[in-house]
Amino acid sequence: MQGLKRAQTLMGRRWAIIGMLIVLAAVLMLRSLGNNTIGYPDADRILMDGVFMADVMRDMPLGAPWGYAQAYFVQYPALSIGYRPPFFPAVEGLFNIIFGINMWSSRLALFAFVVTGLCYWVKLIEQVADRRVAAWSGALWVSTPFLAQWGWYTMAELAVLGMTIAAIYYLYRWVETERLTDAFLMAVFIGLAGWSKQTAAFLALVVVGYLLARGKLLWAVRRPGHWGAFALLLVLAVPLALMTIAFGDQNIHQSVGQGDADSVSRWSLANWGIHLKTLAEMHLTLPVLILAGAGLIVAGVKRQRQAVLPLVAVVSIFVFFSLLMGKNPRYPIFWIPFWCFFATLPLALADLRRGLKVAYQGALIVIVAFQAYSLYQREPAFVSGYDQAAKIAVREANTTGIFIDAFNNGYFTYFVRQADKDRSHYVFRGDKLLSSSSISTQHWLEVHMTKAEEIRKAFDDLAVSIVVVESINYAEVPIHDILRQMLEGPGFERIATIDIASNRVMSSVTDMPRFEDQQLYIYRYLNAKSEMSGEITLRLPVVGQEVSRSFEKNDKDR
Template identity: 25%
Template sequence: MPHPDAMPIIAGRERLLAWALVLLSLALLFAQAPHGGAFYWSDAPRHALNGVFVMDLIKAMPLDDPAGYAYRYYAQYPALTILFYPPLFYAISAPFYAVFGVSHETALLVVALHYLALGLGCWRLARFWLPAAPSLAFAVLVLWLPEVAFWGRQVMLEVPAFAFVVWSAVAVMAYLRGGPVRWLYLGAALLVLGMYTKISVAYMGVVYAALIAQRDGWAVLRNHHHWWVAALAVVGLVPLAVLTLKFGQANVQSVTGVADAVASRASWQGWVWYLQQIPAQVGWPLVALALVGAALAAWRRLPGLGLWWLGFAVGYLFFSSIDLKEARHSVFLLPSVVFFALLALQTLSPARLQTWALGVLVLATASLTAWARPVYFVDGYARAAAEVARLAPRGSTVMFSGYRDGSFVFNLRAREDRRDLHVMRADKLLLGVAVRRELGVEQKGLTEAEIADAINANGVHYVVMQPGFWIDLQAMQRFERVMTSAQFEEVARIATPANHKAHETELVIYRNKGQVAERPQGKEIELKIINRRIPAS
């Protein structure tokens, strides 16, 4: 292992090899990525739609009433979550939509570019400690980790935020190894940008502060650059704090306590939950090697490994203290697992066999990901949107009832020829849902006749319905009975094939034969996610 205070010297051939290996990995990974509007996770089409909104906002330039424009946009495409999440990924996506058009593939391209940055950043970061071959293996392994590859090939925020964090770590390490102070400013700026992508990466600021204090001791307080960096970071984060406090109450609630937590932070299960996820996230070969590597590093007291020890420990405490637990939240901890695994391999394997051992480990991890952890998809929503776009009268409303409303809404917005159509979600008419059903649902008690009249009054000519959606609720039972009444005529059934056990198997499209009114103006929509009501048009 290089001296802990040394700056790595990187040859041009190694850079070319790093680019080649990362690009090859991306080509293989994204060849298996679902596309064509076949979204799986409910947040993915919403992240994709948010970028479309930014593009549309810039084109419209509603300087007199930007908030009103956003509300009207939500009323037309009720899957918009632009203020619920940090906005950077959407701002980056907007010019790509403008150039390549609105599609699932364009959104995946933006994710893939972040994935490229992540791979190159991992290689560059590992070079502070490891020789060329293990560093290249480190980058490829991180890209192929089952958890990273699963979420990184969907339109999700983990990999984009991950890319910013890794490059911020590269910059901070350059400063800690004796580089000019501009590296520290760059590292802080990249971390702030990472937080504008996904707020949870904020814990790395504690890691950087601890590493700098460890190096400088009390002198850290006398360095005016440290104070400037901290002040600029705080100022830069003020808009994000305002957005989170004003519109992200659900995110705050996920920290303080959620009713459906898989393991409460008040229990010991909550503090070991993320440890239990690691074998599935990286695979048992890496876990076994990482345990050996961590033990060797501790036993030999290897210097200069603070980023890996603290990055895992501080991050683990941070994510475990949040009540809402999902395995994807902790992907930022996994590079430490990979690093210690490679440290064990480098220490224990004979020099002449190290390259072969690295190759076997990479191949084993990639095979595990490809065969055991494919990215899920649910198809059919683009076909449903196309069918409705063919049938619906101009300026009318399409009602959607189903689990994957975001997928339908995005696919309909992608139809540039039918920007006149509005989407109305049946759950907004029939229910009051607090973010997700597990946190509470209120049934509004409309009768079948009232449901039918409300559909007419809202200008709904066609309904797209997932049969059996939330059918345990009486309000949804009444809605399905209305769809089978004489007022509605079935016009199409569209299969929704999936590579996992999905909530649905088909979508049914109904035509409303009743007295449909013009789409109403000024009607309010309740947004429980931000605790306010907005005008529907």
Template identity: 25%
Template sequence: MPRPDTLAIHAPERLLAWALVLVCVALLFAQAPHGGAFYWSDSPRHALNGVFVMDMIKAMPIDDPTGYAYRYYAQYPALTILFYPPLFYAISAPFYAVLGVSHETALLVVAIHYLALGLGCWRLARYWLPAAPSLAFAVLVLWLPEVAFWGRQVMLEVPAFAFLVWSAVAVMAYLRGGPPRWLYLGAALLVLGMYTKISVAYMAVVYAALIAQRDGWEVLRNRHHWWVAGLSVVGLLPLAVLTLKFGQANLQSVTGVADAVASRASWQGWVWYLQQIPAQAGWPLTLLGLAGAIMAAWRRIPGLGFWWLGFAVGYLFFSSIDLKEARHSVFLLPSVVFFAVLCVHTVVPPRLGRWAHAALAMLVLATVGLTVWTRPVFYVQGYAQAAAEVARLAPRDSTVMFSGYRDGSFVFSMRAREDRRDLQVMRADKLLLGVAVRRELGVEQKGLTEAEIAEAINANGVHYVVMQPGFWIDLEAMQRFERVMASDQFEAVARIATPANHNAHETELVIYRNKGAVSPRRQSGDIELRIINRSISAQ
């Protein structure tokens, strides 16, 4: 079989790849929840961070950027701009500026990255496979249950994935005899991927090992290797500073978390991600991928070091992190898909090529069906409606208090109301509790009495409260809050259903009007940010 990297990729194949990936992305995102129906708590925060970048560029607070950020958080307390790498938010900002602030705009930015991911997968596979199997590989990666579930939300996995794949395309071009500029490009794209999601950093080890395998000790004599390494380190210094200064929770997730599903100190922690692969890729792909890996090892098929090392190094990296979630390891799944496609392509004799194509088509259809029927993207509706109702009712320059699990969804929906930029959102949990990133890692109850809670609500200029009934009522502080809402000082003026396609925490939101003596909104105050272990003063 001729080496695919030596064959020209003709225009018809490029057009077919673009058309096929575009259709897949369009079909995928036609099913994506929108209109503020966020599911995962990080998703509206990622969306809001991009809005903040746009707003900050428009405001140009050169004299006091830190104060501007603090004031912004005080108004929209779901901002996490420094907790995560900033590139996705910088890319999102111009889209918001042109298309407006909405859930749909944020999804469009993710969809563009999804398109880049699909095209990158096709181009990467062409180093080893002919056109048809490479196209199948790309489509399969796009429709993997785990990728499609998180990739159709405003999350960082797919954007980082896109940078990672194109980085691999460039580095493979260098490894296959291309000029050094490909290595510089590959390193630059990997750095950009890290500025999107730090965990893609493991691929640098893979690249270094592949280059060392090719060049031997000569790798140390090549000045381009030293330049690439040096420039990469310099480029990553700002990210390192941000992570050390504001990403303590991320660092803690590596060293140890109290609620880890499987500790890295146990054998369960080192097989946990293996156990997730059937659900992430589906059983057909998983079994074929295993068969393809065994076949490749048995036949000693050369030139597959990228796939072996990519999976092995990545698996060790993610398993060594104490916080385990299946979405973290989506970057390992292309290896599973590649070996599955390789198995079909290799086992079927060349004279029966049509049968191989038919088998790949069946595999694609099986994966698409599995994703559509078993892994729809979760959603919870009602938050945009609640924001719209509060925007209609609330007096100008007042505060809206929110109490509920999906505070990010409500805060983003409030910022999306361009007609009510005068309103400020206050989270009840910030008043009543001290939560370390998430409740499972610790919560402190501040001990305010019911009278003190009612007084604090008045003092902060709160005319309306949006509450999720039953939210954390196992805590005494939240029980007191609900009793305050049931007092004569407050009256329910609207009940908004929150329909969902999964077993969500909530079923409705209740909007209360404060009939008490409400003071003008405070112009300053201290806010505790346990996620970065500091308190800020917003004036």
């Protein structure tokens, strides 16, 4: 009984609830924190974005920021800033400056957003419902395997989630208190969410939907002070929109565009069922799905006012992401906390007997434990060997140029920058110089070279002395096979072979090889030129741009 009383006392204190949720989140999301083989597609680009922002903060290129960014991409071609917004990478960059360039500092930066989200979640839900619901719903979504796993990789979704919860908190406070300060803070956090990832635009539907549900849309529009908050939001949103239009060819194609040839029509019944199927099969565990459905029904029958804001959030997210052509299960992740709210909402019923509440909480303890166990049964995606290859390449390169032809080129580039303390080397990618494509190897494919002589000339012009390739030509474009044949011929010496260990396939595209079925080969170019000359052009079909750089003799500076 004493233990139960102590637990109830802790559950009544906000700081204790937040502390316990942060500990739970840390145990689940910071798993294998020091393991630099953990990786996921796109996470490598966001890692490199963080390093770029750290270098920007060190160098402060205020005189020519665009030229600096272009030159940086030529040197370390693994950036996605422009295609992706820079707010999370900026925070990541601060952590890289403080703790060094390493994956664990970037993961800690991401975890800071999770902590922010948890703090605002508890504050929001204890006002919408009560502190007990805040605690248990927080524990449910933090331990939800599909959501928690993104703490293992430097993906932007959890950063957006943290800012989203903060924005919705201030939306609720603004409507409840009618304080102008809350309207401005709401605008700030909506802006920060958008500058973390553009998909945070769904918050516009949440704001309008909640104002309509509360009958305050005209109040929001007519009060003069609110226009200042709306103006602030525009100031934050317009540059982001312009950046997305300028650098977001692929973003636009897979969101508001028509999508790929195999995409379903956005107005078809099949399209509107995709995320509901994802919710049932991937986003929620079966116990939470059942409780969430029951909680939603109870809220409707009891006409619980507490359900209005979470329901608006769920519907807004469903509508927004159903209208987008891209249907990655990760995209609508933001509705998971609100479904967890419905799973715990019966605890807020005034007429629910104490014994039933105790039993319900006992069931929630079991579910949280089950979800945590299920998460630990999952092995994080990993690929080993690229960090070792990068260290060898930097150590053995006797010129500035290092060439990489590999699917996992982003992580290799990141590890080169990590090892290249004085930033004296350039990484040149085969999938930019030999051929280029967007997202998959055949999408918007362009072939830039067809002969071994062209490759050798590029090596000479770019002072390449070390070449790293995956043993399998993942691109299935002939010029990449020609490269591998050339490397086994005269003028090249294989200096290292690294076995790749991994539990990943190279891509979700059918028949793509597994990483573990190949090796990394490292070659020395015996006739390497000592200085770079000529011009390099990198095609970036993802953003619809080209980046060029001319090199003169003795040109080693960005």
